[in-house]
Amino acid sequence: MDVMQNIQMVDLQSQYLRLKNEIDSAITTVLSSAKYINGPEVNQFATNLAQYLKVAHVIPVANGTDALQIALMALGIGPGDEVITPDFTFIATVEAVALLGATPIMIDVKKDDFTLNETQLEALIASRTKAIIPVHLFGQCANMDAISLIAQKHNIAIVEDSAQALGSEFCGNKQSKAGTVGDIGCTSFFPSKNLGCFGDGGALFTNNDLLAEKMRSIANHGSKIKYYHDTIGVNSRLDTVQAAVLDVKLKYLDDFNARRQKAATYYDNAFMNIENIVVPFRNRNSSHIFHQYTIRVLKGNNLELQKFLEKKGIPSMIYYPVPIHRQKAFGDHIVDSRNFPISNALSHEVISLPMHTELSEQQQEYIVRNVISYFRQ
Numbered sequence: 340m341d342v343m344q345n346i347q348m349v350d351l352q353s354q355y356l357r358l359k360n361e362i363d364s365a366i367t368t369v370l371s372s373a374k375y376i377n378g379p380e381v382n383q384f385a386t387n388l389a390q391y392l393k394v395a396h397v398i399p400v401a402n403g404t405d406a407l408q409i410a411l412m413a414l415g416i417g418p419g420d421e422v423i424t425p426d427f428t429f430i431a432t433v434e435a436v437a438l439l440g441a442t443p444i445m446i447d448v449k450k451d452d453f454t455l456n457e458t459q460l461e462a463l464i465a466s467r468t469k470a471i472i473p474v475h476l477f478g479q480c481a482n483m484d485a486i487s488l489i490a491q492k493h494n495i496a497i498v499e500d501s502a503q504a505l506g507s508e509f510c511g512n513k514q515s516k517a518g519t520v521g522d523i524g525c526t527s528f529f530p531s532k533n534l535g536c537f538g539d540g541g542a543l544f545t546n547n548d549l550l551a552e553k554m555r556s557i558a559n560h561g562s563k564i565k566y567y568h569d570t571i572g573v574n575s576r577l578d579t580v581q582a583a584v585l586d587v588k589l590k591y592l593d594d595f596n597a598r599r600q601k602a603a604t605y606y607d608n609a610f611m612n613i614e615n616i617v618v619p620f621r622n623r624n625s626s627h628i629f630h631q632y633t634i635r636v637l638k639g640n641n642l643e644l645q646k647f648l649e650k651k652g653i654p655s656m657i658y659y660p661v662p663i664h665r666q667k668a669f670g671d672h673i674v675d676s677r678n679f680p681i682s683n684a685l686s687h688e689v690i691s692l693p694m695h696t697e698l699s700e701q702q703q704e705y706i707v708r709n710v711i712s713y714f715r716q
């Protein structure tokens with residue numbers, strides 16, 4: 340009974356309690372300094388994250404969606420331009436494109452790792468194509484070597500959506516952290532992300548000095564010198580309190596990711612030989628840091644399993660129940676749904692199980708036992 344009541348999709352409270360002393364002290368320092376905007380912790384965190392990622396520039400912003408928008412603005416993307424985005428992702432990836440008046444061109448994903456299908460990429464590239472946004476979904480990288488090759492050939496920018504893969508190691512032509520392979524990387528520090536703060540936060544990464552300067556200026560009202568505005572920008576800052584929390588948690592990011600991997604291995608071993616469950620595929624492009632542990636249900640469907648688990652006190656989530664091309668928001672963007680067989684199928688098959696840094700084996704044993712019992716009824 341106890342185990343049941345404690346299972347959460349993401350247990351942020353227990354993680355906080357484990358690191359409470361360090362985090363509280365960092366927050367108190369900011370509170371007494373009264374430097375709530377652009378305090379020294381913001382720069383300190385950006386420097387430490389740049390070092391961790393081995394990237395030249397980290398630009399902290401207010402959230403991951405802003406990061407995507409600012410990246411596209413820095414690339415000069417607007418009306419008349421096309422940007423290729425996966426059809427199976429969180430809406431923010433595509434929203435940023437549409438908000439700037441550019442046209443998102445959706446591409447189907449692969450059944451195994453759920454990332455964009457690079458074999459269909461070249462056919463979608465037109466003279467108006469300005470960028471590709473690969474999404475490193477659920478914690479592992481898209482095939483960046485193949486995508487980079489095509490992007491280079493057609494002179495198209497790559498903006499990596501690394502909101503779900505911070506700390507994942509891309510092991511292609513050269514070993515690099517997710518988000519530092521393309522021209523610009525974007526991430527989110529939403530509380531439930533692998534590196535999460537206690538509110539909203541995000542960041543941009545790049546090795547390109549010119550793009551870094553542009554993005555810094557865009558995030559700051561298009562300004563480099565206070566009250567002198569060179570372009571139309573936005574107001575997007577990471578709060579000092581959030582930066583202080585993130586700077587503490589960054590030291591534990593590899594440990595957080597290792598704990599998630601351990602939990603994933605437990606699930607893998609339990610489900611591997613169960614008929615009608617497909618465990619997450621681990622591609623050869625990168626390490627998998629399991630932002631989500633997402634299985635595919637081949638008998639019954641994800642909604643039915645979700646209801647079944649709910650009755651046992653086990654939370655689960657369906658990422659994503661509706662592919663982007665079928666979202667009402669993109670209803671005027673006429674595409675043929677038959678071009679997206681995989682994202683359509685996945686929307687009925689995928690289900691993400693509890694995954695976080697505080698999951699106990701006792702809890703996992705209970706989850707596993709109940710998931711398996713759904714398939715044996």
Ligand SMILES: *Cc1c(COP(=O)(O)O)cnc(C)c1O
Nearest residue numbers: 402403404429431432502527529
């Ligand atoms: C979380 C997320 C975002 C957006 O991040 P916010 O900080 O919530 O704006 C963008 N893309 C993906 C894939 C995400 O998971």
